[in-house]
Amino acid sequence: MSYVIGVDLGTSAVKLLLVNKSGEVVEEISKDYPLIQEKTGYSEQRPEDWVEQTIAGLKDLVDQFDGSVSEIEGMSFSGQMHGLVLLDENNEVLRNAILWNDTRTTKQCQTIYEKIGKEKFIEITKNLALEGFTLPKILWVKENEPELFAKAKTFVLPKDYLRYRLTEALHMEYSDAAGTSLLDIHAKEWSNEICDLLDLDVSICPPLVNSHDNVGKITERVAEATGLSANTDVFAGGADNACGAIGSGILSEGKTFASIGTSGVVLSYESTGDKDYKGKVHYFNHGEEDAYYAMGVTLSAGYSLSWFKDTFAKDQDFQELLEGVGDVPVGSNGLLFTPYLVGERTPHADSQIRGSFIGMDSSHTIKEFARAVLEGITFSLHESIAIFRENGKNIDTVYSIGGGAKNADWLQIQADIFNATIVKLKSEQGPGMGAAMLAAYGSGWYASLKEGADTILEDAETYEPIPENVEKYQNLFRLYQEVYHQTESINQGLMAFRN
Incomplete structure (x- = not known):
């Protein structure tokens, strides 16, 4: 062997x-x-x-x-x-x-x-x-x-x-x-x-x-x-x-992944280096020869969820915290979260913007807050997908990796907000697997990186968007996008009061 x-x-x-x-x-x-x-x-x-x-x-x-x-x-x-x-x-x-x-x-x-x-x-x-x-x-x-x-x-x-x-x-x-x-x-x-x-x-x-x-x-x-x-x-x-893309099989036009770790990344394959996103998203050379990828970044993705748990539910593990969020309706009963805990990268390169909960009332329980955090993180990632689509990319399937792929309710939220089929890989090793695949390709195991991905990677679960949820989230996404502009000057003023 x-x-x-x-x-x-x-x-x-x-x-x-x-x-x-x-x-x-x-x-x-x-x-x-x-x-x-x-x-x-x-x-x-x-x-x-x-x-x-x-x-x-x-x-x-x-x-x-x-x-x-x-x-x-x-x-x-x-x-x-x-x-x-x-x-x-x-x-x-x-x-x-x-x-x-x-x-x-x-x-x-x-x-x-x-x-x-x-x-x-x-x-x-x-x-x-x-x-x-x-x-x-x-x-x-x-x-x-x-x-x-x-x-x-x-x-x-x-x-x-x-x-x-x-x-x-x-x-x-x-x-x-x-x-x-x-x-x-x-x-x-x-x-x-x-x-x-x-x-x-x-x-x-x-x-x-x-x-x-x-x-x-x-x-x-x-x-x-x-x-x-x-x-x-x-x-x-x-x-x-780039290695995460290889290790997830993002090796042909339109293939896209959403990776939710401490930060969040939406990455989509590009076959040429001449597309002009005007700096709205990152545009880098791929690990595959003569290929590229576009990428948007959410600075506080999984970090927003871990912050919420540590601050408001310290005695619960993530499984307990998220149990039952699937029973909370789309839109968390009118509660909206923006995950700008340490500023934001895409589409707002703004180190001073900070997060917020909008729409709180006394009826909201920790389950509504938890679902609002999941929805807010996913809305932030969706801003990158929206930019890709505005520039002519067809994104109908998204491979979900990282912490966001560990909870079935969150995977369904991603399908509904992205309005795309969400695929969870059977075995996910991310960048380390991508590095191993580069060594395997360089060693002559495969004729191409794509052949290696087709040989090694296997889909485990898929989540399809639910039409009525998609429509509700499209309306809610427009409200989410307004929050940045409505709170930008407020947050700049609040910087004077921060330690």
């Missing part, structure tokens, strides 16, 4: 999957590491922690494996996007990595628009300049740590640095490069124009490769530390959302 390893380098932990040719996960290891938050808005990690915990996880994986390590043919990676790892001329790390959820760079985002022009920037990168992306972080270091920045020879993203440490080969692949704000998305090359206008030497950008490209083998040192064979091939991998 042949095997591959998928390594998913997340924000809180690295997850490793050992997958056989049938697509079965035969071993699974997770190793966590700390987040460094020295100031409000700062979020950093030590790249060395990623390396140490990955090597420890690989060793545990090998120790638990019954077969021969020579049967493990390849390894690939999924990783948290946008994080900045600055390297000197010896590829040594210059400072802690600045992560995707770090928000210190509002000033630098403004600088990007001032020097490049917002329309020109969106034309090249297909995205807005957002605090979470890599380019504003580079500018922040250049402005605030100039002596350190003078030593910088290149930069990579988190999983690229991890891969470098395992192979001693330095690259970045297109799906992660798309989230740096330095890549010309359509041309698939670093933008000299952006670099020139921001006084950056384009040579700071690393060589580009495809996600399935073989970039070498693990070093003898890594082989000795982990027990893996030194002949283990290493493939470039992809950004976490």
Whole structure:
């Protein structure tokens, strides 16, 4: 039997999957590491922690494996996007990595628009300049740590640095490069124009490769530390959302997933890189060669539900909290929730907007509140689907993954609000499975990633939209959309009273 390893380098932990040719996960290891938050808005990690915990996880994986390590043919990676790892001329790390959820760079985002022009920037990168992306972080270091920045020879993203440490080969692949704000998305090359206008030497950008490209083998040192064979091939991998798309079979036109974790993502396959969403949604290179995806983000998706439970139903688990929400009518008896607990990303790039319950009265019980939270999260995700449809996409089926796929009532709510068939996969491993599939494809197991997905992935349950619910939700969605505009100025005023 042949095997591959998928390594998913997340924000809180690295997850490793050992997958056989049938697509079965035969071993699974997770190793966590700390987040460094020295100031409000700062979020950093030590790249060395990623390396140490990955090597420890690989060793545990090998120790638990019954077969021969020579049967493990390849390894690939999924990783948290946008994080900045600055390297000197010896590829040594210059400072802690600045992560995707770090928000210190509002000033630098403004600088990007001032020097490049917002329309020109969106034309090249297909995205807005957002605090979470890599380019504003580079500018922040250049402005605030100039002596350190003078030593910088290149930069990579988190999983690229991890891969470098395992192979001693330095690259970045297109799906992660798309989230740096330095890549010309359509041309698939670093933008000299952006670099020139921001006084950056384009040579700071690393060589580009495809996600399935073989970039070498693990070093003898890594082989000795982990027990893996030194002949283990290493493939470039992809950004976490690109790998999540691969691992969910989003590999043909119109295929879409809704992923509800701490944040929420709606991602839809794009066969070309020339569509113009005018920055309303993200538009990135896919992990599949010469393909793309459009993506909308809800910052507080599952987090809204966990916040609600911890605040108002601390003694209940999620199953108890959501028991009976299916008996609450559509619209939660006139109660509406907006999930803007930490601001919002799509379609409102607004760090100051905050959430609200609208329509509360004394008749509402915790069940109405719980259903309103589920509906509000789903409405926020639906704003991305609405943008896709407004731009000509036909979305009639949505694959639901993450926490939102664990509750049958919530899956039906998604079907009714999205007005689409909702599909739950039989086995869902997300980005880690996508990374394993890239290694399998690179190793020649399949003629294409789509063939791999068709072989491995299996639908488990489907939920069809109920026409009368769809009509009610369409009316309620219009009210939901008004809440942002009605509360925007109020929330700006309330910022003065926040700690």
